[in-house]
Amino acid sequence: MQQFLESFLPAGPLVVFVFSIIPLMIILVYALFAIWLERKVAGHMQDRLGPMRTGWHGWAQTIADLLKMIQKEDIVPAKADRFLFKLAPFIAFAASYGAFVAIPLSSGYIGSMIDVGVFYIVAITSLLSVSIIMAGWASNNKWSLLGAMRTAAQTVSYEVPTVVTILSVIIVTGTLNLMEVTEMQTGNAFLGFLPSWLIFHSPFMVIAFGLFFIATLAEAHRVPFDLPESESELVGGYQTEYSGMRWGLFMLTEYADMLLLSLVGVTLFFGGWNSPFGSFMEGPLWGAFWMLLKGMILVFVMMWLRWTLPRLRVDQLMNLCWKYLIPLSFVNLVLIALWEMIF
Amino acid sequence: MVKALTDTYSAFKSIFIGMGITMRHLFTRSVTVQYPEVRDKLPERVRMKLHVNIDDCIGCRLCERACPVECIDIGTIKSTDDDDLGETSTGHKKKLWVDNFDIDMAKCCYCELCVHPCPTNCITMVEEYEYSTYDRRDLIFSFSDMTPEQIEEANRKLEAEEENKRRKKEEARLAKEKKAAQKDADGGGDASAGESSTGKSPAGKSTTGESPFGDADSSSAKSEASGDADADREARREAREARRAARKAEREAKKKSEE
Ligand code: SF4
């Protein structure tokens, strides 16, 4: 990719710049689309229509909202900690954007071929909870602080099952580099016709994916685990005092996080940029297409869940994590390890 | 342990059932009505806004009297003998100019009581509900189609005719008195008839001076009769007349200032 860019751009910082903003472009376009999709999905699941006025079936609604947000007054509460308050949304977005570095978007594009890929992603997404606590604390508002505390508890708890399920995948792949993980899944190995994706590797991988998906829902603060921002009980959680573009950045982060965790799930379990039809429709561009398509399907499932399930209570949230997910994921880890030893 | 497993099973089962339901709803037709473009069909006999077909109005003011909140305001001018106002589509003869027909929809309580008494069915509820305004005064709808010049013309003609009649009556009276005086010489007084006619004449004058709807109108005569019985209604009628007079004065002042 970098060589390809260098073929028509002068080498140096410009190439690096273009190279590094490609995921940003994808995230921005995706966020416009995903927010619109979320509204449409929400509307139709409740037998409504969703946005209909701006363009064909309201496709430009998010753009209109964006324009509105840019025009809003930039309010910082008088008693807030100005510096932290202003810094928090940028750290939040930087954390989720930083994680895209280690994700192979196609066979020809990965931000950085680091060998600790997954580990790096897990580590840098924890920064998100730091920024949320920062926002909650700096707002000097009880709702914000409560939301931030919940986030801290939630993120710390749910990182354990996430990491353990990721670990069980790593046992199979033997590498942390996501590009190598994806390359391992090329071809149709299982039963002759199933793509050799890791989810088909053993029945325990299906369980691992279930656990991983539940845990990532909690990490992305999506319903039913959206306690940090639960509008109906905490006003807006840590976002209460934010308005305008700063709030927009938090929103963008939330959606970028959904995509990020979906893409990690896709890479670990569903073959990443591999085509589901073996060598049919393959290549760097098709790879990007499959990667994003699979990611969007998982994002859609997240939205689907959001409009199906009610929110958990704090104690239920902790119960679910510590009494069900963590024991199950450890048992699953041992079973997968045994399966690997036997076969 | 067993409980945990059964709990997990029932949790997943209910989640999948719920997801099935939401997925089904994703593909059912939505119930949204795209309002300004698509409108619900309204039931018959909806009450939304009053409309008066002023060509059919005979100025009988039955609607005004039926209204419980006094939001209809009608002014009429008697037509002169040489004017023919024609007939309504229902075949009623029109005898009065309707110089003023205001309905204050801000006060209206949509009881529809004004609609039914109308002898010519010209006041009706129509299906129009988007008439909100920023100013309460804009909710007074005027239905009279008479121009100020026409009103003035009608008033002048009526006054001229009244004047004419009065003069004729006066002449008749004088002639009568002369005759009576002549007869008096013959003997036998018949002054009582003359007295009664003079008693009636000033009353007619005062009504024409104040409000030009005249006491020849049968309905107004009826109202006076019932007014005797019902003092409250009489008071209301008087208030109305005072209002009308005030409005007329205002109109005239305006006209003068325009000139
Ligand atoms: S509907 Fe009722 S309140 Fe309205 S003008 Fe007619 S009688 Fe008066």
Ligand code: SF4
């Ligand atoms: S009842 Fe009918 S005819 Fe009589 S004044 Fe009212 S609208 Fe006119």
